[in-house]
Amino acid sequence: MNKKKIMSSLGDASEFLGEEFWDVINDFLPLVNPRIDIIRTDKEMTIFAELPGIQSEEDLSIRIQGRILIIAGEIKRPYIEDGQELMKDERFTGPFKRKVRLSEDCIIEKLIASYINGLLKIVIPIYSDEQNDPQQEIPVRFLENNNNTNN
Structure with missing residues (x-):
């Protein structure tokens, strides 16, 4: 199924079921984080x-x-104080972990993060x-010619 068809189907479902339905569904469906x-x-x-x-x-x-990049941590909500009531909870907070498989040609030792x-x-x-496919000289071994080529 292509992305346009999925988005169209979601739009149709949203029209039919109403926005409140998706608010409830979003509370139950965990998202992959971080995106x-x-x-x-x-x-x-x-x-x-x-x-x-x-x-x-x-x-x-x-x-x-190995060849897996792991991004992990925790997103906190420092602005909520004691006595405050959270009326709507849509932002992702809490611990997260995301793994990305790196290809063999990645130079992991030179990774830079900001x-x-x-x-x-x-x-x-x-x-x-x-760099990935350097040429390699192959030595040739010369054998004596004594009519025996099985050496």
């Missing part, structure tokens, strides 16, 4: 992750396990064709 975009060029792969509400380095962890205005940006260089 990410991945862009790839011939030189690098860039991952953008939506993480509004991260306050400090202690709230965010980026690790590599965070600004709620957006995490991870840039991973990619081996070029020359």
Whole structure:
């Protein structure tokens, strides 16, 4: 099913069932968090992750396990004080963990991560064709010619 057809079907369902139905459904359906975009060029792969509400380095962890990039942490709600009642709860808060499989040509050791205005940006260089598939000289072993070519 393509994206346009899905969006059209959701629009039809929303019209038929009403907005209140989707408010209730959204409370029960967990979303994958954080949401990410991945862009790839011939030189690098860039991952953008939506993480509004991260306050400090202690709230965010980026690790590599094998060829898996793991983004984990916790989004807090520091503006809710004792005695206040939360009337609508739509923003994602709490612990999160997202795994992204990295291709073999990613140079993990040169990964760079930055965070600004709620957006995490991870840039991973990619081996070029020359780096990834270097030519290798193959030595040729010369054998004595004694009519035995099985050596």
